[in-house]
Amino acid sequence: MFEKSFVCGSCGSEFPTTRMRYRCDCGGSLDISYDYSKIRGKISREILDSRIFGHMRYREFLPVINEGNLISMGEGGTPLLKSESISQQLGLENLYFKLENLNPSGSFKDRGSAVEVGKALDRGAEKAVVASTGNMGASLSAYSAKANLDIKIIVPEKVPEIKLEQMKRHGAEIEMIEGDYSKAEEKAWDLKEKGFYLMGDYAYRGEGEKTVGHEITEQIKADKVVMPVGNGTLMHGTYKGVKEFKKTGLDENVPEMIGVQAKGCSTVSKAFKENKEKIEPVGNVETDAGAIACADPLDGKFALEAVRESNGFACDVSDRKTRHARDLLARDEGIYVEFTSGAALAGIIENIERFDKNEKIVCVLTGHGLKDKL
Numbered sequence: 001m002f003e004k005s006f007v008c009g010s011c012g013s014e015f016p017t018t019r020m021r022y023r024c025d026c027g028g029s030l031d032i033s034y035d036y037s038k039i040r041g042k043i044s045r046e047i048l049d050s051r052i053f054g055h056m057r058y059r060e061f062l063p064v065i066n067e068g069n070l071i072s073m074g075e076g077g078t079p080l081l082k083s084e085s086i087s088q089q090l091g092l093e094n095l096y097f098k099l100e101n102l103n104p105s106g107s108f109k110d111r112g113s114a115v116e117v118g119k120a121l122d123r124g125a126e127k128a129v130v131a132s133t134g135n136m137g138a139s140l141s142a143y144s145a146k147a148n149l150d151i152k153i154i155v156p157e158k159v160p161e162i163k164l165e166q167m168k169r170h171g172a173e174i175e176m177i178e179g180d181y182s183k184a185e186e187k188a189w190d191l192k193e194k195g196f197y198l199m200g201d202y203a204y205r206g207e208g209e210k211t212v213g214h215e216i217t218e219q220i221k222a223d224k225v226v227m228p229v230g231n232g233t234l235m236h237g238t239y240k241g242v243k244e245f246k247k248t249g250l251d252e253n254v255p256e257m258i259g260v261q262a263k264g265c266s267t268v269s270k271a272f273k274e275n276k277e278k279i280e281p282v283g284n285v286e287t288d289a290g291a292i293a294c295a296d297p298l299d300g301k302f303a304l305e306a307v308r309e310s311n312g313f314a315c316d317v318s319d320r321k322t323r324h325a326r327d328l329l330a331r332d333e334g335i336y337v338e339f340t341s342g343a344a345l346a347g348i349i350e351n352i353e354r355f356d357k358n359e360k361i362v363c364v365l366t367g368h369g370l371k372d373k374l
């Protein structure tokens, strides 16, 4: 509908979206541009309000997918739950949890999968490949099962057993490789050369994840949005979604974006603290927060930009603090999330002096507790 081109986040080069592209010739990650003046003429508060609260409510902001290729399983439309106990313990009046763990496969990844699988079908894909730390593979397995698309998932050796089980149950082919996510990513690129359609944290996935930003903007006038950062795609997508509402006159509110990483894989956080432009890959990833253990984050540059441009910040937390936050959510709020999701709350607790008592804070809980045993 309104999709224009792939745009490189590093050098600004543009490429038509008629052919799939993953990276710019300079190696930079790609984003997708839109004709927002046209979207502005097609969308209004009334039109939005006439639709159900969910991913496809924001269809004008999503890439075009041919009729019949749109694979939707009720993703998005997740609740924003006000904290009662933890907020009191922290001296905050308005702490909210965005329950992305309630998506169809148990993580926010489903928003991206809906777009990515649709696009793969549009482009005639018959067999797909993806490198995954677990959640993306589980999500794409489910959406590929519904789309009748063959999919191979390359996983690093530390992937939780339960996420593997999820992939297998949906009929995906699994290949486990030695090393971390970056090694799995290399292998997926090799298979792309052999005719597989490559999926992952590339431009179309971020487009699907934008709807987290659209939804939060409709749910509350947030002052700060806090989330875990692995590849940085969710951070990039959420911030882009928020800004799209501003560009099209739907809502002026732009919250500060706060990214939380694991101490043992603090790529974006390190660049932020040291005031650097370039994100240095981590040689040796050491964390139990597997869902954000990305040694060389694909969308790290976009995530860093989102944090800086919105006057937010990036930080990193120890696994011990992540575990504590995860347990607090379960014990005091009744919310069951996976290990990595604890990182966002741990980031708030560790940096509590940077949060004002009255401001509206949204903590994004990315994955369900049934997904790991850590």
Ligand SMILES: [Zn+2]
Pocket: 008, 009, 010, 011, 012, 013, 024, 025, 026, 027, 028
């Ligand atoms: Zn470039």
